[in-house]
Amino acid sequence: MNFRAIWAIYAYEMARTFRTLAQSVISPVLSTVLYFVVFGTAIGSRIEDVEGVTYGAFIVPGLIMLTLLQQAVANASFGIYFPKFIGTIYEVLTAPLSFIEIVIGYVGAAATKAVMIAVIILITSAFFVDLQIQHPVWMIGFLLLTAISFSLLGFIIGIWASNFEQLQLVPLLLITPLVFLGGAFYTASMLPPFWETLTRFNPVLYLISGFRWSFYGVADMPVGWSLAAVLFFLALCLGFVWWIFRTGWRIRQ
Amino acid sequence: MTSIISINGLGKSYAGGMRALDDVSLEIEKGEILALLGPNGAGKTTLISAICGLITPTEGTISVGGHDTIRSFRAARNLIGLVPQEITIEPFETVLNTVRLSRGLFGKPRNEAYLEQVLKDLSLWDKKDTPCMALSGGMKRRVLIAKALSHEPQVLFLDEPTAGVDVSLRRDMWEMVGRLRESGVTIILTTHYIEEAEEMADRIGVINKGKLLLVEDKDKLMTQLGRKQLILSLQSPVKDIPEALSEYKLQRGKTDDVLQYDYDARSERTGITRLVADMAAAGLSVRDVESRQSSLEDVFLTLVEEGQP
Structure with a gap:
């Protein structure tokens, strides 16, 4: 393992985050605060408690997941796409680095950023609602596993994309709808039976459900299923990354 | 090495x-x-x-x-x-x-x-x-x-x-x-x-x-591959290159009193001695002689052209 090189990529990517602090951190935090103000405080005060949790507090895990998924995918896809786009990728490809080390550097940095923002949102939310975290170890576990899995997905998207439009496509068309329909703002049991069944096929439902369980002990799905879902998704992404490594798809002719 | x-x-x-x-x-x-x-x-x-x-x-x-x-x-x-x-x-x-x-x-x-x-x-x-x-x-x-x-x-x-x-x-x-x-x-x-x-x-x-x-x-x-060029400056301008010198494929230089002769430096007989003698026989007297090595560019172009199928 070329640990120095992994660290070089990681530190370089993190430095970019801090150089563009406003875009990287402030804007997702701001948009989340707006969600709290609108859904949590303004509208939420007129909504009944969900499973014994005030609506404002109920949506916190969903909001964190929404931002975590968006950030992980966006950071990782941009992180690898940008050097591809401007051509500086040559340097990474000619360095004595295996593909796995490249992945660890870029995905590690993207996941770190996503978790950082998630934690900032968690802290911010504590100013608006009464938070409780019943299972902190599970909470951290879900946070990290989800951040890593979706950073891997972002990395794959970044490798696949051949223009900026494609880069935006997946987050826009896939991630946001899946999160909104995955119970970020409601429990699956609040839906009509048909939609409740359909929503069970949404992988994000399991992530949000498990994450919310770690806060309030209430869940749509058994927490074991949630863990299985995130591990399955992680394995799927790792498998795809491994395939890219074997074939040099879109990287090495 | x-x-x-x-x-x-x-x-x-x-x-x-x-x-x-x-x-x-x-x-x-x-x-x-x-x-x-x-x-x-x-x-x-x-x-x-x-x-x-x-x-x-x-x-x-x-x-x-x-x-x-x-x-x-x-x-x-x-x-x-x-x-x-x-x-x-x-x-x-x-x-x-x-x-x-x-x-x-x-x-x-x-x-x-x-x-x-x-x-x-x-x-x-x-x-x-x-x-x-x-x-x-x-x-x-x-x-x-x-x-x-x-x-x-x-x-x-x-x-x-x-x-x-x-x-x-x-x-x-x-x-x-x-x-x-x-x-x-x-x-x-x-x-x-x-x-x-x-x-x-x-x-x-x-x-x-x-x-x-x-x-x-x-x-x-x-x-090895360089073709050389002999630049012959004549005593007096010449209108037409004499028939007797046609085998040398002489080219005109920038002015009327300059002729150029391309030869292959690799070959055993460059033909220079014969050319000078034939020129004298044709009544052309040479004032100055200069030889020029062809540049790598010429060498390169020759190779690339020869490399064509």
């Missing part, structure tokens, strides 16, 4: 069937400067990319410093620095940081003193905290060289180092390459500019349509 790079039967075909490299074998000696000459699309960059690991060869093997570039890619790549043809540089990053990243990618421990020396040698030290996008084109190219040198490579690839670089900067670049060579670095450069190869290289490889047509010492190449 020992070779630092051995290429054996290297071939590269792209998915579309394009044959970019065809059975290229080449030994590059330690400490030499090898220039790869060839027209656009000849395969120069593909060859470099295959050695540096940017593309995977379809067949053949490459070893750098005795390390196979596929099986022991880490050891092989550790020896190599690449300066790409296009100016590809992270626009928002500062000069020093981007050079630091390059060193880090090669797994070398930090060595600020060495990086300072590299940047000073390339006259970039006072720009070390400038974002790369604020630099001029020539400076950006030097940053790429600094990045390539950041991990103390033994082999440096310069892909068209002076494309789009003005004349004085080109001279600086040549001097820098000379200094690098003195420090023991093996240099492989590709170029369109024959004068560049002529100026810098120890050996010259000519590549066209994916085939390496020849690799030869520069001086040998020039004398």
